Amino acid sequence: MKNTKGKFVDLDTKKLDIEKLKELDAYIESLEDKEGNLIHVLHKGQSLFGYLPENLQLYIARKIGLPASKVNGVVSFYSFFTQKPRGKHTISMCMGTACYVKGADKIFDAFKAELNVGNNEMTEDKMFTLKDIRCVGACGLAPVVLVDDKVYGHVTVEQVKEIIDKYRKED
Amino acid sequence: MAIVKATINGMEVEVQSGTTILEAAKKIGVRIPTLCHLNLEGTGIVNRVASCRVCVVEVEGRPALAPSCAEKITNGMVINTNSTRAITGRRMAVELLLSNHPQDCLTCAKNLDCELQSLAQELGIREIKWQGEKMDYPIDKSSFSLIKDPNKCIMCRRCETVCNEVQTVGVLSGINRGFNAFVGPAFNLDVANTACTYCGQCVAVCPTGALTEVNDVGRVWRVLNNPDKHVVVQVAPAIRVAIGEMFGMESGSVTTGQLAASLRKLGFDGIFDTDFAADLTIMEEASELVHRIKHGGRLPMLTSCCPAWVKFFEHQFPDLLDIPSSCKSPQIMMGSIVKTYYAEKKGLDPKDIVVVSVMPCLAKKAEATRPELTKDYNNDVDLVLSTREYGAMLKEAGVQFDQLPEEDFDHMLGESTGASVIFGTTGGVIEAAVRTAYEWITGEELDDVEFHALRGLEGIRSATIKVGDMDLNIGIAHGLGNARKLLEDIRDGKSQYHAIEIMACPGGCIGGGGQPYHKGDMEVIKKRQEAIYKEDRSKVRRKSHENTEIIKLYEEFLGEPYGHKAHELLHTYYIPRETI
Numbered sequence: 001m002k003n004t005k006g007k008f009v010d011l012d013t014k015k016l017d018i019e020k021l022k023e024l025d026a027y028i029e030s031l032e033d034k035e036g037n038l039i040h041v042l043h044k045g046q047s048l049f050g051y052l053p054e055n056l057q058l059y060i061a062r063k064i065g066l067p068a069s070k071v072n073g074v075v076s077f078y079s080f081f082t083q084k085p086r087g088k089h090t091i092s093m094c095m096g097t098a099c100y101v102k103g104a105d106k107i108f109d110a111f112k113a114e115l116n117v118g119n120n121e122m123t124e125d126k127m128f129t130l131k132d133i134r135c136v137g138a139c140g141l142a143p144v145v146l147v148d149d150k151v152y153g154h155v156t157v158e159q160v161k162e163i164i165d166k167y168r169k170e171d
Numbered sequence: 172m173a174i175v176k177a178t179i180n181g182m183e184v185e186v187q188s189g190t191t192i193l194e195a196a197k198k199i200g201v202r203i204p205t206l207c208h209l210n211l212e213g214t215g216i217v218n219r220v221a222s223c224r225v226c227v228v229e230v231e232g233r234p235a236l237a238p239s240c241a242e243k244i245t246n247g248m249v250i251n252t253n254s255t256r257a258i259t260g261r262r263m264a265v266e267l268l269l270s271n272h273p274q275d276c277l278t279c280a281k282n283l284d285c286e287l288q289s290l291a292q293e294l295g296i297r298e299i300k301w302q303g304e305k306m307d308y309p310i311d312k313s314s315f316s317l318i319k320d321p322n323k324c325i326m327c328r329r330c331e332t333v334c335n336e337v338q339t340v341g342v343l344s345g346i347n348r349g350f351n352a353f354v355g356p357a358f359n360l361d362v363a364n365t366a367c368t369y370c371g372q373c374v375a376v377c378p379t380g381a382l383t384e385v386n387d388v389g390r391v392w393r394v395l396n397n398p399d400k401h402v403v404v405q406v407a408p409a410i411r412v413a414i415g416e417m418f419g420m421e422s423g424s425v426t427t428g429q430l431a432a433s434l435r436k437l438g439f440d441g442i443f444d445t446d447f448a449a450d451l452t453i454m455e456e457a458s459e460l461v462h463r464i465k466h467g468g469r470l471p472m473l474t475s476c477c478p479a480w481v482k483f484f485e486h487q488f489p490d491l492l493d494i495p496s497s498c499k500s501p502q503i504m505m506g507s508i509v510k511t512y513y514a515e516k517k518g519l520d521p522k523d524i525v526v527v528s529v530m531p532c533l534a535k536k537a538e539a540t541r542p543e544l545t546k547d548y549n550n551d552v553d554l555v556l557s558t559r560e561y562g563a564m565l566k567e568a569g570v571q572f573d574q575l576p577e578e579d580f581d582h583m584l585g586e587s588t589g590a591s592v593i594f595g596t597t598g599g600v601i602e603a604a605v606r607t608a609y610e611w612i613t614g615e616e617l618d619d620v621e622f623h624a625l626r627g628l629e630g631i632r633s634a635t636i637k638v639g640d641m642d643l644n645i646g647i648a649h650g651l652g653n654a655r656k657l658l659e660d661i662r663d664g665k666s667q668y669h670a671i672e673i674m675a676c677p678g679g680c681i682g683g684g685g686q687p688y689h690k691g692d693m694e695v696i697k698k699r700q701e702a703i704y705k706e707d708r709s710k711v712r713r714k715s716h717e718n719t720e721i722i723k724l725y726e727e728f729l730g731e732p733y734g735h736k737a738h739e740l741l742h743t744y745y746i747p748r749e750t751i
Contacts, residue, residue: 001360002313004308067335067340068751069355070341076346076347
């Protein structure tokens with residue numbers, strides 16, 4: 001189906017992995033208030049599928065009896081949710097005020113150049129997704145980079161390659 | 172409920188607790204400008220999101236200005252609505268809205284009808300102080316009914332409230348966040364690919380040009396000026412009580428005669444009344460109801476005049492498609508009769524006839540394009556104008572509507588009864604059906620044709636009408652959220668009704684998405700309703716089956732009501748659709 005930008009949106013829920021859907025269904029069934037727990041259902045969906053493609057959002061909307069527009073509204077509002085596939089590791093650059101003042105934009109540019117991706121994009125080898133985030137509350141360590149759940153403080157441009165290589169070597 | 176006392180602009184005010192500052196101020200004659208706020212009293216259409224901050228006022232002892240539309244009055248509050256701080260805050264809110272708003276007011280579809288424009292004028296804004304980054308969203312022109320231009324959206328959320336909370340259609344929602352936020356369907360889909368019913372209530376409440384109707388005025392001018400085309404026009408019942416508002420006439424003015432005269436001025440070849448087709452609808456719908464009751468058919472029967480309602484149940488209740496009447500809507504019935512009976516009588520090729528409708532509705536535009544509503548690849552209805560578009564055409568042509576003499580519709584398809592006029596208001600279709608069904612079931616003459624139990628503006632109404640020895644249980648709903656409640660009862664087997672009337676818009680067609688903008692004033696809709704009943708009272712004939720042109724149509728052409736030919740021309744079927 002076409003969106004207003006002329007882009008094709010795949011809404012075929014039959015293409016979703018059946019085993020993963022079974023687990024998601026079981027989770028939804030276990031909830032007493034399904035509508036009220038939309039965010040939890042979305043978390044579960046993202047942890048199972050890695051991201052929340054449009055057809056999965058539609059599936060969830062129908063399963064819990066909410067309009068797809070509402071579900072899409074919630075998914076697109078919270079930066080934790082992603083509608084695009086993510087790399088094996090997510091590199092998050094804090095763009096909060098303290099980090100920004102300490103040169104977060106330069107470090108972010110270094111990551112972009114090193115990984116050859118833009119903001120919110122995945123590397124070709126599907127290893128990394130790079131994104132900017134709001135203040136993580138560790139201003140004393142500014143500038144801060146998160147790789148998945150691990151926090152790197154006082155990061156310098158020189159360290160960027162080092163950090164990336166560390167994860168590349170692990171895999 | 173407890174009473175609270177406060178001071179507004181030095182005046183004491185006493186209100187019930189729970190009253191907002193805005194409501195309290197209104198009570199003592201203090202007007203506070205608003206923008207996102209909307210309260211169509213009695214219809215459930217309330218938008219109180221306080222997103223625009225235009226209604227801010229100063230509350231003594233508080234550091235921040237308070238949004239008066241959402242902030243409740245508390246005891247001892249000292250409020251100032253026009254202090255320098257309040258006025259500056261209000262003005263800045265509007266200036267910030269204007270900073271990234273397209274400045275094409277002169278050519279905007281909402282020019283002179285835009286609430287943001289009026290506000291800028293009221294607040295005396297003479298320059299756009301800040302030039303912000305402009306939005307650059309594609310304009311959604313995918314449907315036959317409405318156009319969505321997110322670049323003109325001020326995120327007031329009125330459309331979202333109406334679409335979700337009032338109509339329960341759930342197509343529009345806020346998507347994304349911050350500067351990238353916009354209101355639209357899921358995944359930014361084209362509206363034509365969603366469960367949108369085209370009721371047009373989002374357009375009716377949009378304060379700016381973000382939501383407008385598809386403009387078909389140019390296409391109508393072109394056919395009117397094509398000598399090879401025989402162009403006939405029909406006007407819906409609700410137009411005659413509303414269009415006067417566009418020409419400075421009082422709300423509730425009945426302008427049937429001027430309307431016929433104005434159509435003649437524009438050069439239409441046949442000037443017909445959808446009221447005639449409404450009488451025809453009753454002949455078929457009342458027959459179907461009597462048939463279903465006598466032969467143990469599926470009950471309740473639901474009316475099917477409203478195309479937004481039809482699309483709603485196709486998407487939301489695809490398992491109940493056997494419940495609605497199979498009757499086409501009056502607009503489409505008129506088209507069918509013009510392209511067959513009228514063409515035959517006039518010796519015209521149906522392909523040379525263009526049927527133009529003037530409707531209070533945007534869903535009628537989409538309805539006219541439904542593939543099953545064509546005969547031999549001819550659309551029953553070719554072009555549909557809203558009340559607003561027709562008014563604009565008259566202005567363009569320099570027709571002074573309010574100065575026109577009263578004229579009559581053309582005959583053959585122009586006579587109408589009081590029963591057909593009331594199609595324009597909630598409760599009217601079913602009252603018209605009862606007037607006819609009563610006489611057909613009992614074989615007795617109905618003395619008092621006014622069924623006051625069926626009238627009013629409450630969202631869901633019900634009444635039991637004694638028809639001979641039978642108790643006829645009638646349900647009425649306007650607003651699709653109310654309709655949903657009645658439909659859910661039917662699905663659960665809890666419904667006791669024989670017949671149910673449903674109209675998608677608040678008040679019925681008088682509050683339609685194509686009517687002159689009410690700008691949140693419920694009195695306008697109430698006055699239109701009074702005018703509809705006034706027009707009914709003024710009619711000599713008030714039952715559809717007494718319409719002499721209808722009687723002739725059956726004698727000469729259709730045969731029996733609900734008979735073979737009537738089925739072929741005047742009935743339709745419904746299509747189950749997905750919900751997105």
